[in-house]
Amino acid sequence: GQSLEQPSEVTAVEGAIVQINCTYQTSGFYGLSWYQQHDGGAPTFLSYNALDGLEETGRFSSFLSRSDSYGYLLLQELQMKDSASYFCAVRVRPSFRGSQGNLIFGKGTKLSVKP
Amino acid sequence: IAGITQAPTSQILAAGRRMTLRCTQDMRHNAMYWYRQDLGLGLRLIHYSNTAGTTGKGEVPDGYSVSRANTDDFPLTLASAVPSQTSVYFCASSEGDRTGGYTFGSGTRLTVV
Numbered sequence: 001g002q003s004l005e006q007p008s009e010v011t012a013v014e015g016a017i018v019q020i021n022c023t024y025q026t027s028g029f030y031g032l033s034w035y036q037q038h039d040g041g042a043p044t045f046l047s048y049n050a051l052d053g054l055e056e057t058g059r060f061s062s063f064l065s066r067s068d069s070y071g072y073l074l075l076q077e078l079q080m081k082d083s084a085s086y087f088c089a090v091r092v093r094p095s096f097r098g099s100q101g102n103l104i105f106g107k108g109t110k111l112s113v114k115p
Numbered sequence: 116i117a118g119i120t121q122a123p124t125s126q127i128l129a130a131g132r133r134m135t136l137r138c139t140q141d142m143r144h145n146a147m148y149w150y151r152q153d154l155g156l157g158l159r160l161i162h163y164s165n166t167a168g169t170t171g172k173g174e175v176p177d178g179y180s181v182s183r184a185n186t187d188d189f190p191l192t193l194a195s196a197v198p199s200q201t202s203v204y205f206c207a208s209s210e211g212d213r214t215g216g217y218t219f220g221s222g223t224r225l226t227v228v
Contacts, residue, residue: 042205042219087157103217107157
């Protein structure tokens with residue numbers, strides 16, 4: 001089966017840096033994604049790591065270590081608008097030919113940014 | 116239409132009734148998905164379709180059915196609703212290129228009473 005672990009809640013202050021960790025156990029791993037979801041909104045795609053290392057997109061960076069089954073999302077220069085839930089998701093190998101695999105989501109980390 | 120449109124936005128449904136949640140995308144994405152989101156449980160995959168004419172079961176398929184007659188539409192049907200199906204339902208699509216970038220609709224909040 002598949003399982004993902006991430007902290008349920010994180011609190012940080014405006015301007016700070018916060019790291020949200022994600023560990024996973026899965027068979028047929030393709031890559032790790034991160035999504036942001038504001039209260040009452042839809043999840044929106046942030047990043048995808050298929051290979052080990054750090055991917056940077058503006059204030060957000062995402063890291064993957066395949067050997068450790070571990071990744072994290074790093075948010076820098078936190079702003080109030082970053083208050084949201086953040087989900088890691090693993091893309092798993094398809095169960096049948098022709099499929100690109102599906103995303104399995106973690107339970108999410110609620111980030112609260114304080115002034 | 117831009118992206119994914121879901122309808123209705125919200126619905127209160129009597130237990131035992133049949134309900135179809137609609138999902139339409141205009142991005143010509145091959146793959147489409149239905150997730151349900153419950154507090155503390157994150158997003159769980161109900162059914163998926165990698166291309167028109169094919170569907171597959173996800174993590175929690177029981178009580179739900181889907182069809183994919185064309186590229187754009189992917190309706191989700193609850194044949195006989197039960198209170199445990201009270202949830203927020205999200206439809207999503209992707210190009211199916213393994214980059215992990217799903218586009219989500221705005222969701223349908225369903226309450227079964």
